[in-house]
Amino acid sequence: MGKKKITVTSPLLPDLDAYNELLAKIWDSKWITNAGPFHEKLEKALSEYLKVPYLSLFTNGTLPLLSAFQALGIRKGEVITTPYSFVATTHAIWWNGLEPVFADIDKDTCNLDPARIEEAITDRTVAIMPVHCYGTPCDISSIQEIADRHGLKVIYDAAHTFGVEIDGESILKAGDMSTLSFHATKVFNTVEGGAVISGSLEMKEHIDHLRNFGFENEITVTEPGINSKMDELRAAFGLLNLQQVDKAIEKRKKVAERYREALKDVPGIRMLPEPDARVKSNYAYFPIFVDPKTYGMTRDGLYEKMKEHNIYGRRYFYPLISEFSPYSSLPSAAKENLPVANLAADSVVCLPMHQNLDEEDVERIIAEVAR
Numbered sequence: 001m002g003k004k005k006i007t008v009t010s011p012l013l014p015d016l017d018a019y020n021e022l023l024a025k026i027w028d029s030k031w032i033t034n035a036g037p038f039h040e041k042l043e044k045a046l047s048e049y050l051k052v053p054y055l056s057l058f059t060n061g062t063l064p065l066l067s068a069f070q071a072l073g074i075r076k077g078e079v080i081t082t083p084y085s086f087v088a089t090t091h092a093i094w095w096n097g098l099e100p101v102f103a104d105i106d107k108d109t110c111n112l113d114p115a116r117i118e119e120a121i122t123d124r125t126v127a128i129m130p131v132h133c134y135g136t137p138c139d140i141s142s143i144q145e146i147a148d149r150h151g152l153k154v155i156y157d158a159a160h161t162f163g164v165e166i167d168g169e170s171i172l173k174a175g176d177m178s179t180l181s182f183h184a185t186k187v188f189n190t191v192e193g194g195a196v197i198s199g200s201l202e203m204k205e206h207i208d209h210l211r212n213f214g215f216e217n218e219i220t221v222t223e224p225g226i227n228s229k230m231d232e233l234r235a236a237f238g239l240l241n242l243q244q245v246d247k248a249i250e251k252r253k254k255v256a257e258r259y260r261e262a263l264k265d266v267p268g269i270r271m272l273p274e275p276d277a278r279v280k281s282n283y284a285y286f287p288i289f290v291d292p293k294t295y296g297m298t299r300d301g302l303y304e305k306m307k308e309h310n311i312y313g314r315r316y317f318y319p320l321i322s323e324f325s326p327y328s329s330l331p332s333a334a335k336e337n338l339p340v341a342n343l344a345a346d347s348v349v350c351l352p353m354h355q356n357l358d359e360e361d362v363e364r365i366i367a368e369v370a371r
């Protein structure tokens with residue numbers, strides 16, 4: 001083999017000297033967590049960069065999902081969600097004692113199909129938790145219209161949607177709340193980290209208390225909160241990464257454009273449609289869908305063949321969340337209920353997509369897929 005290993009993601013890392021300088025400041029101040037100066041700076045910088053007024057930093061991208069239900073006072077009932085996501089999306093529903101109900105996705109976006117959401121609504125439905133899968137915006141106006149008509153809350157798992165805008169407006173403003181993940185594998189990372197984006201100062205303050213055990217002040221606990229605070233070491237890391245994230249997205253864009261051009265005529269390989277001109281993309285993932293009949297090889301065949309050549313794609317999102325044992329016996333998890341999601345899960349491979357790919361890497365990947 002002998003060829004360099006190419007992984008599906010590669011973390012954005014700050015310059016080590018610059019990071020050391022910030023660490024020295026933390027060592028001097030001895031303020032290492034609990035709303036320290038770097039935490040406050042990062043919260044402000046992110047809310048400016050993302051064009052959202054109310055952002056609360058978290059220690060990862062899962063606790064924001066859990067906390068969003070708590071913040072909105074959603075304590076019982078059914079939540080309609082997508083099976084085509086990272087498993088944390090459904091876990092967050094379960095951890096709140098709520099009942100996940102899976103609805104099918106749209107083939108061209110891999111996001112919840114509004115018509116399927118509507119069909120899944122019962123008198124027990126309390127909320128919808130869609131995912132902007134791969135960074136492609138959901139049909140937010142249809143989803144809002146449905147939610148308004150039925151009196152439902154909408155919490156977006158926006159883990160893939162760092163920096164995505166429509167007509168210059170952040171996608172993170174959609175619904176009642178959105179959550180982000182800043183995990184190492186994401187477009188922007190703080191090693192581990194995340195955020196909740198809410199719609200008002202009151203709600204942001206509520207969430208800020210929730211992530212700190214429910215403390216409103218030194219002697220007052222107003223609700224059963226949790227600990228999900230971001231520390232100073234990771235906030236400083238994030239501040240440096242934020243300075244280079246535009247360059248990283250630009251690099252991803254070039255890779256995506258090259259993939260698109262090179263794979264457009266390969267029989268049996270389907271790509272998602274290009275984002276429409278109103279959308280500012282972040283090029284978070286590059287999924288392709290394999291049709292074994294016309295491609296001449298199964299998805300797993302391609303996945304294994306790439307691995308043999310030291311190219312590591314990932315089958316996001318296979319298996320579907322609805323196939324995992326905690327959820328597979330739910331009525332809505334039945335394959336017949338989720339034909340589009342099942343087909344996507346069985347045919348998808350995400351190609352390597354990150355800022356550290358060079359031209360040679362990209363051509364090697366293309367050669368392997370187009371062969």
Ligand SMILES: *Cc1c(COP(=O)(O)O)cnc(C)c1O
Nearest residue numbers: 060061062086088159181182183
């Ligand atoms: C990454 C991710 C999460 C979880 O984020 P963590 O920071 O790893 O906890 C949740 N939902 C989706 C869709 C994700 O991709």
